[in-house]
Amino acid sequence: MSSDLALSTFMQYLTRVQVPIQNVVFKEKKVHLDGYTFQNCAFVGCHLDTSVGNFVLEGCYIGPGTVLHFSADALKVVKLATLIDWNKIDPQLKAERHPDTSVTIK
């Protein structure tokens, strides 16, 4: 049995932790998204980083100059996603863009 499978068997006892963060603005900072649920938050000129994809964005504003950075498992998902034909994609697979330009990803 591979060690990855072994680890996942052990990890069945762990649930994901997501701490809610509401109504804050990050400016020109490196923000690790994993482990948090951001609600009505703004990221301006930030470096947003995810490695496990364990995050939620609810009605958040991704401002100009913000850079996304993916690593570890999240990077593999992004690489896989580059194979998708985005013109024919199911809208549910896309980030939800609200009329007020805020974004929801959950």
Place this chain on the structure above:
Amino acid sequence: MSVDLSKLFQNIEIKLRGRTALVACGFATLAVMFWLVLRDYAAHPLLSVTGTIIILTAFIVILLAATLGKIRPDEALPKSAMHVGPVGIFFASGMTSQEELMQLVREWNGIKELPPPAARVDGSATQEKDYKPLSGTEADALIADINQRVQAAVVQEAQKLLVQIQSKQLPAKQGQFQIEGKAEPPEDKPR
């Protein structure tokens, strides 16, 4: 009952490196010196007694240094979680405290500390006019509050994990949580 020696040797692992190797070399040298001292006891009794005292002192010093010395990073017990076969026995080795389980929870969730925010949103995050700038002290207080909530969530998760582990614990070596999972009955077994 027969013992398959080839299988037995396959499962024997000797790790002779770092401090262990140094201690082993020290003991080997002392053993040789002790043998020399004993061999020539008849010729130089006083020298042999002095030599024995020195060797014993060196033995105790090496032993104390090896056991009481600080653990270097490369000597830290590796942390791992393993699952063994269909019987459902698995264990997390090297995890000796709740502190380490908390570290595991943090890594599993990819949690890292957030930077201090620049402002608070009083309205919509898309409207810059709704941003209320925070002073350094206010930002630090906000981050401290967030860190406290993160810590509480991590502790809660680690405690849940510990309860799960302890409820299924088997006799295990020190530094190991050995867990017995529920073995599924074979489906195709005739009743």
